[in-house]
Amino acid sequence: MRLPDQVRTMRRSGCANCGHSGYLGRVAIHETVVIPGDEALRREITRQLFASIHQIQEVFQLEGVTHITRHQVMARLLEAGLIDAETVTQAVRAGF
Incomplete structure (x- = not known):
């Protein structure tokens, strides 16, 4: 996982209180x-999901849909x- 250079990490x-x-x-x-x-977008997403769960990447491409990966979530939590x-x-080592 690559983080932006300007991210300040904490230890x-x-x-x-936290033991x-x-x-x-x-x-x-x-x-x-x-x-x-x-x-209409919700109906289209539902249609695509029921058509095949393997087409989930197509759902992410629909206008207005935002997909945030686990690595992006970790980077944002780290940054915060x-x-x-x-x-x-x-x-990451555990395969998450």
């Missing part, structure tokens, strides 16, 4: 598809300081 540090782990709670890392409220570089490295 986690612990406290009594010295550097984390309190969990952050989900997953792919996201944002579908606008256009009803919500996860650290070690966590990203572990996730």
